Amino acid sequence: MRIHEVRALSEDDIKKEMEETYREMLSVRFRLATRQLSDTSQYRKVRKKMARIKTVLRERQLLESHE
Numbered sequence: 001m002r003i004h005e006v007r008a009l010s011e012d013d014i015k016k017e018m019e020e021t022y023r024e025m026l027s028v029r030f031r032l033a034t035r036q037l038s039d040t041s042q043y044r045k046v047r048k049k050m051a052r053i054k055t056v057l058r059e060r061q062l063l064e065s066h067e
Contacts, residue, residue: 001017001049001052003052003055006052006056009056014053014056014057017053018053018054018057021046021050021053022050024046025043025046025047028042028046
């Protein structure tokens with residue numbers, strides 16, 4: 001998910017996406033630890049996706065505080 005796609009989501013959709021991404025991150029981390037993950041770069045991709053979501057949430061929070 002690209003940053004412009006995350007910015008297009010509503011507040012509720014972003015929170016839902018964040019929960020799903022967190023669950024996905026846990027799953028990928030456990031599969032990586034048990035050596036069941038074939039694509040080791042998947043963990044990095046999920047981490048970056050979570051960072052994008054958190055960045056957009058923080059941007060919106062800062063915009064609200066300045067208004």
